[in-house]
Every structure is written in C-alpha cells, then in structure tokens.
Amino acid sequence: MRSFKALGDFDQQAREFVITDPHTPRPWINYISNGEYAGVVSQTGGGFSWYLDPNQHRINRWAPANYLNDRPGRYIYIRDPETKEVSSGTYAPVNLGERYECRHGLGYSKIKNRYNGIQTTTTFFVPEKERMEIWAVEVKNTTRSPRTVEVYPFLEWHLGVWETELVVRNLTVLMNEGYFNDRLQAIWVSKFPLGNKPWPFHAYFASSLPVEGYDVDYESFIGPAGDYAHPAALAGKGCTNSRVRGGNMVGALKHTLTIPAGETKYFTVLMGLAEQEDEALATIAKYREPAAAEEAFRQTKRMWRSLMDRVMIDTPDADLNNFVNASLKYQVAMNNHWGRSATYYHEGHGEFGFRNTAQDAWGFLPLDSDYARERMILLAKHQRNTGQPMAGWSYVTGTNEGKAPADFPVWLPLLVSAYVKETGDFKILEKVIPYYDGGSDTLYQHVCKAMQFLQDRAKSERGLPLMGTQDWNDAFDRTGIGGKGESVWLGMGLCLGLKMLEELAQQLGDQPTVEECRQRYDAMRSLINQYAWAGDRYVYAFNDKGEPVGSPVNVEGNCQLNSQTWAILAGIPDAEQLPKVLHHIDHTLATPYGPVLFAPPYTKYNADLGRITAFAPGTKENAAIFIHGGAFKIMMDYSLGRAEEAYKTMRQIIPNASDKDIDIYKAEPYVFPEYVVGPGNPRYGEGAFTWLTGSADWFFIAVIQKMLGVQPSFDGLRIDPCIPAAWPEARISRRFRGARYDIRILNPDHVSRGVREIKVDGELLKGDVLPIFRDHSVHSIEVILGVG
Secondary structure: OOOHHHOEEEEOOOOEEEEOOOOOOOOOEEEEEOOOEEEEEEOOOEEEEEEOOOOOOEEEOOOOOHHHHOOOEOEEEEEOOOOOOEEEOOOOOOOOOOEEEEEEOOOEEEEEEEEOOEEEEEEEEOOOOOOEEEEEEEEEEOOOOOEEEEEEEEEEEEEEOHHHHHHHHHHHHHHEEEEEEOOOOEEEEEEOOEOOEOOOOEEEEEEOOOOOEEEEEHHHHOOOOOOOOOOHHHHOOOOOOOOEEOOOEEEEEEEEEEEOOOOEEEEEEEEEEEOOHHHHHHHHHHHOOHHHHHHHHHHHHHHHHHHHOOEEEEOOOHHHHHHHHHHHHHHHHHHHHHOOOOOOOOOOOOOEEHHHHHHHHHHHOOOOHHHHHHHHHHHHHOEOOOOOEOOEEEOOOEEEOOOOOOOHHHHHHHHHHHHHHHHOOHHHHHOEEEOOOOOEEEHHHHHHHHHHHHHHHOEOOOOOEEOOOOOOOOOOOOOOOOOOOEEHHHHHHHHHHHHHHHHHHHHHOOHHHHHHHHHHHHHHHHHHHHHOEOOOOEOOEEOOOOOEEOOOOOOOOOEEHHHHHHHHHOOOOOOOHHHHHHHHHHHHOOOOOOOOOEEOOOOOOOOOOOHHHOOOOOOOOOOOEEHHHHHHHHHHHHHOOOHHHHHHHHHHHOOOOOOOOHHHHOOOOOOOEEEEOOOOOOOOOOEEEEOOOOHHHHHHHHHHHHHOOEEEEOOEEEEOOEOOOOOOEEEEEEEEOOEEEEEEEEOOOOOOEOEEEEEEOOEEOOOOEOOOOOOOOEEEEEEEEOOO
C-alpha cells in the first residue's frame, strides 16, 4: 500500500496541499475563482477557464477526456537559445524536471519546476472583481554563471459555447479571428457570430515583458501533429508571428531573459476578457505593473483566509483537522460558485440547479451568511406561484423552464430554517419576493407553498409523492416518467421539510400552520409505513407499473441506503422497525470505503428504472459508494447519538485517510469525490468525479454541528457534542452573530455524549444555549462532558 503522502501532504499553516511528485495517478486540480471568472488548474498546469457560465463563455480549450491526459493547459515553455532544448516551467507538457513542487492554496496554485539550472515558479490566481487571471512568473538562474533563456507563455483558445464546439468544431473554428494588437501589445482574439448570436467578448493574452514574437495559429506553433510536448515552432526558429481568420487558435508569446547568476526575473502573464479594446488596455496596463499584481495576490489570499478562518477545529484526529480546516471549506465555497458544472469530470453545462444551490448555501452559512442570503432569495425567485421550483438557471442564458426534478421543493425549507437559526434574522421571512411566473409573496409563504406543492399537486392516487423525471437520485430517470411512479424517499424528505416548516411556524406564532404540518406529517408517515415498509427495510420507490424499487422481491438493487437513512432522519420507523433498518445500514450496505448507495448493483439495463441500470456496476448511482449518501448516513447516526458509527464512516470516506492506498484511490486526497467505485467493479476503491459535490456541504455541517455539537438554533448556539469516547478533548472556534466563540470540549469520563456543565468566560451557564453577544469580541467557552 502507498499513502498519498508519497506524492504530497497538507501544509496546515499555509492552508495548502503541497504536491511533490508531478506523476499523480489522476490530475490533482484546484480552482481559482472570484465567483464570476474562474479556472481549473492541475498540478502540472493543465486546465481551462471561463466567465459566468462554463458552457457559454469558455475561454481556453479543454477536452472531455482531460481527466486522463491533462492536456492542454496554461504553460510556460523555456528554451535554451544555444542548445534549443525545451522544458516547461509547469513541468508539463514537456515533462522534464529535476526539482518540482505544486502548492494548491485557497484561491491560487503555485507550481515550481527546476531544470538545467533554471527554476520557474508560476502562481495562478484570479483577482477580486476582475474577469481575468494572472500568472505571476519568477524565473531564477540557480547556476553560478549568467544565463540567457527564451520564455514562451502559452495557451490554446476555445472562445464561446463549449457544447457547440464539441459537436461542430470543424465549423466553429472558421469563425475565429486572432492577431497581435500593436496598441495593446497583446494577442487579441474573437469569434464571429454563430447562428446570428455574437459572442460578446474579445479575449487577450499579454505579458509585462517586451514581446519579441508571437503566434496565434495552432499549426504554426504546435504543428499539425498536435504534440504539446514538442511544439514545431520551438524545434525551429521560434514564433512565426502568425495570425488567424478561420482556424484553430493559440496564444504564444516570446520573451528573452538574461539572468545573472543566482538572480530572479519576475513578470506577469495576463489572460482575460473585455468587451472593448479600451477596457482591455486599462486592465493590461494595471497588472503589467508588478506591484499591482502582487497586491492583487495579497488581497486574494487575505479574502480567502478571512473567510476560511470563520470556523476552525482542533481534534485528536489530525487527518480530519487537515481536511476540514482548509480544503473542505474551500470545496464548499466552490460548490457555491459553480454548482455542479465545470470540473475535469463533469460536462460544464453552466446551469445552477435548485437542489444543489440550496444545499450549497446551507453548507456555506457558517462561513458567509450574507452570500447564503443572496442565494436563498435567488432560489425563491426561481419558484412558480404554485410552489414548484424551476429546473435551473444560468447567469448567461437565464432560467431553464423545463420540468424540475420532483425533490426540488424539499430544499427551500432546509435553507430558510438554517439561515434564520444562523443569523437570528426573522425579518427575512417577511421579505416579499416575486415568483418566476407572476405574483409575489413573503419568503415564509414561499416555503409554505413549496411544501403544499409536494403535498397537494405532486402526489399519486395513494398519496405518496410522484417521482416524475427523477428525485434526488437523478439516475432513476425513467422510474416515474409515465406520471405514476412514486418516490418513497421523497415522502421522507417531505416529512423532514414539514418538521422544519413547523419549527418556523412555531416561532412566528402561526398555529394553524403548526397544526397542519403535524397532521400532514402524521399522514405521510402512516402512508410510508403502510405502502413502503417491506418487513425489514423501506422501499425506495415504485415505478410506473407499481413495482417496488429497493424491496426484497427485487433481484438487484433490493436494499437502498437513502430510504433507510432518511426514514430515520424523518422519524418514520418505530421501535420495532429501527433495529432492522440499522442492520441493513451497518451490514448489508457496508464496505471498507463507506456505505454503498444500494446493493446489489444492477447488471442488466431496465427501461422501467432508467440510466442507473446502464452505468457499470459500482459506478455513479449504480451501487457506488456515493459520498453524499455516506454523509446522509453520518447525519442519521448523530440523530441517534451513534458517535462511534458516525466517526467510523467519517474515517472511511475522508479523502486523506492515512489507510487509503493512493494507487487504488487515485483521486485528490484533499477534496471529496462524488463517489468511490463500489464492489462488483474491477476499479473498486477508486475515487471519481471530484470537487463539485454536495457531499462537502453535508460533511462540513456534520462535523461542526453534530460531532462537535455547536448547533445554531433560533435562540443561540446550542451545545450538544457527540464525539468518539476515546477523545479526551476537542476544540472548535467559530463566528456567530457578531462574536467569536472559542469552544473547548473536555471529556474526562470518556463518554460520547452528555453535557455536564458549560462555562462562558469562566461563569457557569444554566442550560445548553450560549448567550448571543454581538460585541465583536472573543468569548471562551468550556464544555465538560460526563454523567451527573
């Protein structure tokens, strides 16, 4: 077994993951983003960038198989003018290096590579409130003699709609135009209208160094064979000063540096978008100045550090600390910036979905409640006046008016309830927000209507929620396509949503809604137990033919994780049913990597269920170890006070667990994948589809609110830790309603749960809810667990 530490490790103080070997089993990537402009950067410079929507405004090229070949990217070619030997400052694509390091940080990636006495360090980042990125480059002569080298910053342009280019690239490249703009002293590229729809931007590629040569034509620089490791231009005389009108485009600039022994030359490379030439001129002029670029980098680091520092943990588990204190929170932030599109694995469609946005904002609440508030209001605006949410939206193309997945209404109560508990802002419930299709209502009524839609408009003849095109499990996409299929899981989600709405109504003194929620909850719980209890487990769904999914009568997929965990979260099983449900969770569905989404996997295609049965066994939703499902399971464990079982699953699913074999796991050890390949597949244990997954949101909340027990409530922070009994103590520091709470949890009796006493600034507290200070001060909290 080989640990990930053979390839890199966390630098906790710097909040970076440091990769020391470029030959990772998969590209290990990072995001550079300000929420509007973003890029993905691999450990060797691979990746791509976009603005607002990764489908509509893709800037540089990326191929769907990029997670395997990691080409192309952002490169700095280095050529010795005497020997003509070529290397790369980012290691790839030439793949020559004697000393290498990549530091993936919060909002930046820094790649250092030394070869033949020349060390290049390139820091990639996106300044705040700009639609561009900066490559801050340092070239150091590590020898004892002066050196002259040629430096060639390089990228390959895409420009515009990514999906269209994939299908008809032979046509779309004929709309390209690019040349060297003398006024800007930069490469200036654009795309002529496609379907009478102009692409609204020009893109530029500039440097702070004098430009001695350039290329825009792909074949002139790379060559017809398309070998990034051996560009044709660098095998010859260098750049050819080519331009393009109708062809594949690159950006390549030539600079010559003469560097005294032991000294370093610094310059910036600038890539971005502008609507007009004057806009580009101002931005390029600003960041050609080293001081401006350096200050922008400092601001980026300060902003991210300030945000991430709002919650910090310190437990006896160093792996958990490393993961939570930096990369997990940053993963939650990137979920909020980009939903589920634009990774090395996902297609980059560019839309935000209602479910994902709600979960992401919920997970981000402890870090940035103002941002979460904006997303919450945006979600309410994307709701019809019936209470049904819209399918999704893009910053560029607007709202998707297609049919939304059936579960979308469940997620608004989750976010609104959590927001009020986090902030204490009850007035937000009175805010009048328009519906997408006309009319308006208070936010509170938006929540009420979401629940009413599920109960009254989207139910079957038996009273269970209709599956529609899909519920949370998108891959059951034919299970209810005929309009009769039922989602039992969604009935459980409805019960949970009703509990949250009941809480809100109670706080507002809305007694009729309180009573209605209780009655409807009891009715749905009864229906679920009547139709979906299969003797020892809960059925997940019924297809259009009325056949059960996740039942003992099924040969495949007969035990489903989510319908067991959510049943418990919603309080569905009674005392006799609960042990049977837990037995399946703890045994039938258990693996060393965490629980599978269901068992056994589907091996034959079933048109009555959908694409879930087309996926290879153990991949995606077909019985993979879906990390989101594992996070649901952890939350369920904590709801029952099962500290040891929850912690065991945490250790199984965290990406940096010290007992993971990185040659099997392959994926980044610092962020969650969407899933780990499950049993029944030869790739069992491999992480896949990393970064943009709601698993990060749920896990983050589970750690800080359930394990460490610091729970926002309407009245303040409620303290109820549920930690492994072996832990002698743990700490958490977090901001809450205008103050910082430094909380130390002591466990002298080695129990898992049960608060014996709480002291606030040395004074004994009555009860378990901390005072609300709003004084912008730090308050010391001591929590002692134990009996008595």
